[in-house]
Amino acid sequence: MEPKNVLLEMRDYLTELGAETLNWCMQCGLCTNLCPWRLVSGETSEQFNIRHMQRLGQMGIEGFEDEKILFACSTCGMCQTNCPRGVKIVDNVRTMRTSIVGAGMPPAYLRPVLGSAFANGNPWSGPREKRMDWTSGLDVPAFDGGKEYFLFVCCHSCYDPRGTRIARSVAKLLKHAGVSFGVIGTEESCCGESMRKIGDEELFAKLAQNNIELFSSRGVRKIVTTSPHCLWTFKNEYPELGGEWEVVHYTELLQQLHADGKLSLTAGLEKKVAFHDPCYLGRHSGIYEAPRQLAAAIPGVEMKELERCRDSSLCCAGGGGRIWAEVPVGERFGELRIKDAVRAGAEVLTTSCPYCVNMMTDACNSLGNQDVLQIIELSELLVKAVPCDD
Numbered sequence: 200m201e202p203k204n205v206l207l208e209m210r211d212y213l214t215e216l217g218a219e220t221l222n223w224c225m226q227c228g229l230c231t232n233l234c235p236w237r238l239v240s241g242e243t244s245e246q247f248n249i250r251h252m253q254r255l256g257q258m259g260i261e262g263f264e265d266e267k268i269l270f271a272c273s274t275c276g277m278c279q280t281n282c283p284r285g286v287k288i289v290d291n292v293r294t295m296r297t298s299i300v301g302a303g304m305p306p307a308y309l310r311p312v313l314g315s316a317f318a319n320g321n322p323w324s325g326p327r328e329k330r331m332d333w334t335s336g337l338d339v340p341a342f343d344g345g346k347e348y349f350l351f352v353c354c355h356s357c358y359d360p361r362g363t364r365i366a367r368s369v370a371k372l373l374k375h376a377g378v379s380f381g382v383i384g385t386e387e388s389c390c391g392e393s394m395r396k397i398g399d400e401e402l403f404a405k406l407a408q409n410n411i412e413l414f415s416s417r418g419v420r421k422i423v424t425t426s427p428h429c430l431w432t433f434k435n436e437y438p439e440l441g442g443e444w445e446v447v448h449y450t451e452l453l454q455q456l457h458a459d460g461k462l463s464l465t466a467g468l469e470k471k472v473a474f475h476d477p478c479y480l481g482r483h484s485g486i487y488e489a490p491r492q493l494a495a496a497i498p499g500v501e502m503k504e505l506e507r508c509r510d511s512s513l514c515c516a517g518g519g520g521r522i523w524a525e526v527p528v529g530e531r532f533g534e535l536r537i538k539d540a541v542r543a544g545a546e547v548l549t550t551s552c553p554y555c556v557n558m559m560t561d562a563c564n565s566l567g568n569q570d571v572l573q574i575i576e577l578s579e580l581l582v583k584a585v586p587c588d589d
Contacts, residue, residue, distance in 0.1 A: 209259030209298075218294035220287045224253045230278030230288060235514050236271065241530035247271040249278055249288065256295055264299045266306045273521045273532075274396050275478040275514035289396075292519070296398025305397065312523050313399055316406065320388035322523075325358035330385045333363040339370050342381030344418030348373075348452075350380050351433075353426035354389045355522075355553040361560065362553045368578035369425050369449050375585050376453070376462040380423065386413055392432035397520040404440070407432075411442035421445045423452050425578075427480035427552050428518070434484075448480060450551050450577065454489035457496055464584040467499035472580070473545035475505065475536060475559065476512035477552035490551045490577055497584045503543040505536075513539065517554030533562030540572055551577040 214221055231250040236243065246267040255263040263269055272292045279288045299305070305313060316322040321330070333356065342349045350370065356362035373380050391406035414422075422444050424430045433446045456462040472494055480486045487509050495502050507513045516532040528534070536559055540548040548563075550556060553576070560574045 206259035206261075210257060213256050213259075213291075213294055213298060216294045216297055218256060218291040220285070221253065221256050221291050223284045223286045224250075224257065225284055226250060226254060227283065229281060229283065233277045233281055235273070235275065235277065235516070235532045238513075238535055239530045239532065241527060243267045243271050243526075243530065249292075252295070253286070253288065253291060256291065263295055264304075269295055269299065270306050270309070270397075270520065270524075272519050273478075273514050273516050274519035276482040277511075277514065280482050280510060293396055293398060296396075297400050298398075300398035301400065305399070308523055308525065309397055309520060312520070313394065313397065313402060316389055316391075316394055317402055320406070320409070321354035321358060322389060322393060323354055323358040325354070327385050330357045330387060331382065333357055333366045334370070334382070337367060337370055340381040342383050342417060342419070345379075346381040347379040348381075348421045348423045349414065349417070349419045350382050351387070351390070351422050351424050351429055352382065353424070353429050353553060355557075356425050359553070359557070361557060365553055365556065365576045365578055366425055368576070368582045371582055372449075372453060372462065372578060372585065373423070376456045378452070378456070383413065383417055388413075390429040390432045392428045392436070393518075393520050393522075395432070395436065396518065407437055407440050407442065411437065411440060414442065414444070419444055421447070423447050423449055425449055425553065427477050427484060427486075428554070431479045431483050448484070448486060448489075448551070450480070450490040450493060451486060453581065454493050457493060462585070464496050464498065464581065465586070466584045468497050468580065468583055469499040470547045471501045471503050471545050472547045472549055473503040473505050473540045473543050474508075474577075475515070475540075475548055475550040475555060476509055477550055477555045478512065478514050478518055480551060481512050482510055493581060494549060494577060497580060503540075503545045505539045505543055507539060515552075515555040515558035517552075517558045522554050522557065528565045531558075531562050531565070533558045534566055537563045537566055537568055537572060541568060545572065547573045547575050547580070549575050549577045549580055
């Protein structure tokens with residue numbers, strides 16, 4: 200084997216940059232064993248080993264910066280929640296990425312994403328002035344200090360044609376339940392969660408500060424999000440920058456409204472439905488019951504639990520910037536998820552994350568299972584059960 204140089208200066212640099220638990224790792228290998236990359240074959244699976252990457256960081260050895268190593272992690276959190284030493288593996292990965300991206304060397308496929316987020320306030324290359332196009336024909340109220348909730352729609356659901364249907368469904372449900380809410384508009388910027396996971400700390404700080412100043416100036420007190428990724432970063436990362444609000448995912452709010460009798464689900468849906476736990480709603484945020492209770496409350500629905508569920512849910516592979524990565528057929532986690540749902544006898548696979556919807560729709564199509572399994576976001580299912588106007 201070719202000898203490697205140990206650079207303790209690099210190890211110390213990573214620790215100071217934010218990988219504070221890097222040296223806690225005792226190389227037991229449980230993280231690698233639990234990683235979803237072990238479930239698929241292919242070049243990335245062969246090269247990516249989270250335990251080995253942590254070791255390279257501990258020793259300051261070159262090699263962790265390779266695109267198929269450092270940027271393969273989807274930050275699903277499976278390894279972190281099961282680590283016997285409590286190592287904050289996701290933070291370590293993010294910090295190691297920061298050392299590369301901060302030096303101006305992000306992977307080629309992420310450069311347009313970061314550039315758009317910097318120039319347009321979103322990573323989807325969408326003009327800022329079109330951020331609210333998803334509201335067309337809905338009469339979504341504007342947020343003012345008198346509204347209880349500010350509805351923050353993630354960039355994906357503002358610009359992605361599939362994602363806009365999620366935003367519209369959530370808004371319809373909130374209106375149907377009589378929730379006092381509104382949107383701010385084109386001045387909103389990306390929450391920055393993916394930008395930070397990619398490793399661009401400076402861009403994340405810029406986006407976050409813009410939002411904090413905007414939300415504060417408009418009198419925001421409570422936020423309801425369409426995406427678990429926005430939920431997580433508003434609750435866990437914005438406070439360190441001065442942004443503190445009450446933040447809920449739309450499933451939490453709708454479940455409470457249903458329990459209080461303010462959201463009636465009356466129209467029947469005779470379907471066998473399985474719920475996929477998004478990593479950032481489940482493992483990262485601990486929200487498991489609300490979406491299941493909502494789906495089960497739809498008349499006629501027969502719930503089917505997947506084998507890998509709740510805190511053992513299988514990642515869709517869209518987190519950590521991976522939603523922009525090109526992954527060959529046969530190497531996608533989502534394909535395994537589709538097989539899980541079909542094996543469980545589900546006719547509908549539902550979830551409550553825009554990233555998961557896209558990843559699993561692509562997987563379902565690549566497997567040719569679209570005739571036996573529908574991928575429907577939970578808010579879209581719920582809209583079918585209430586008398587909302589289109």
